[in-house]
Amino acid sequence: MTDLNGQVALITGAGAGIGCAMVAAFVAAGARVFAVDRSGEALEALRAGVATPEALDTLEADVTDPAAIAAMLAGAQARFGPVDIVCNNAGILDRMMPLDETDDAMWGRVLGVNLTAPMRLTRAALPDMLARGRGVFVNTCSIASFQGGRGGVSYTVSKHGLLGLTRAVAATYGARGIRCNAIAPGSVKTDLAAGAPPSDAGWELRKKGLATRPPQAGGDDIAPVALFLASEDARYLNGALIVADAGWTVY
Numbered sequence: 001m002t003d004l005n006g007q008v009a010l011i012t013g014a015g016a017g018i019g020c021a022m023v024a025a026f027v028a029a030g031a032r033v034f035a036v037d038r039s040g041e042a043l044e045a046l047r048a049g050v051a052t053p054e055a056l057d058t059l060e061a062d063v064t065d066p067a068a069i070a071a072m073l074a075g076a077q078a079r080f081g082p083v084d085i086v087c088n089n090a091g092i093l094d095r096m097m098p099l100d101e102t103d104d105a106m107w108g109r110v111l112g113v114n115l116t117a118p119m120r121l122t123r124a125a126l127p128d129m130l131a132r133g134r135g136v137f138v139n140t141c142s143i144a145s146f147q148g149g150r151g152g153v154s155y156t157v158s159k160h161g162l163l164g165l166t167r168a169v170a171a172t173y174g175a176r177g178i179r180c181n182a183i184a185p186g187s188v189k190t191d192l193a194a195g196a197p198p199s200d201a202g203w204e205l206r207k208k209g210l211a212t213r214p215p216q217a218g219g220d221d222i223a224p225v226a227l228f229l230a231s232e233d234a235r236y237l238n239g240a241l242i243v244a245d246a247g248w249t250v251y
């Protein structure tokens, strides 16, 4: 079984969906997890459901708040010690909006959560990891990280960007003990789309994707991939993107 004993992991977007399944998998593997989400209610449910409560602490915070980035790392460090693993998982959709319907507010919101926040958290976590000569990042990308029709323009650009961040960090810091890899889930049954139904134009795009979609995954189909990437089993992976989509994108 994959072993994360003695490891400290910080997971964003941990209150629901894929992040919530990641918390359960990491705790089961022996990690101590500092879970961050903007929803206090979701974090409360997470705490109530965890098998080993002493292995979990939570922080209600918005990843787009620069002050919250420092608070996350300080909180994890104070509770469990230096952070070994950062999972940049929080993400939002863009209602599948094409460029001609996308306003600056939508663009800024989606890029802020999906790309700028992971950049800031990675940048803030790096100095301590570099000083210790080890550290792992697991970024939740998407098949929209390499395809053009799996989201609207903001989501697609944000997830392409997150893959770029993954590769740049791996290339820059790999020789100094840092591993930075990504997962590209296909379609996962979560609440991601709940507050962001496709726009009319977005539906047309979405219908094309739905035509070939395999059965949707659950968060717990994706969490083992994150667990693997976070563990020593993935010691030879850096800058990699693992596509977890039941073959959707090879059709």
Ligand SMILES: NC(=O)c1ccc[n+]([C@@H]2O[C@H](COP(=O)([O-])OP(=O)(O)OC[C@H]3O[C@@H](n4cnc5c(N)ncnc54)[C@H](O)[C@@H]3O)[C@@H](O)[C@H]2O)c1
Binding pocket: 012, 013, 014, 015, 016, 017, 018, 019, 036, 037, 038, 039, 042, 061, 062, 063, 064, 089, 090, 091, 092, 113, 140, 141, 142, 143, 184, 185, 186, 187, 188, 189, 190, 191, 192, 193, 219
């Ligand atoms: N569900 C899918 O089909 C799918 C496919 C590919 C990639 N992904 C990616 O997986 C990740 C997780 O998505 P999910 O499907 O589990 O979604 P979800 O909506 O079920 O869970 C996301 C969690 O992130 C939190 N969150 C959102 N914005 C935040 C912010 N600004 N600060 C702090 N927390 C915030 C939400 O409160 C929620 O608990 C996202 O990055 C998403 O883009 C999902």
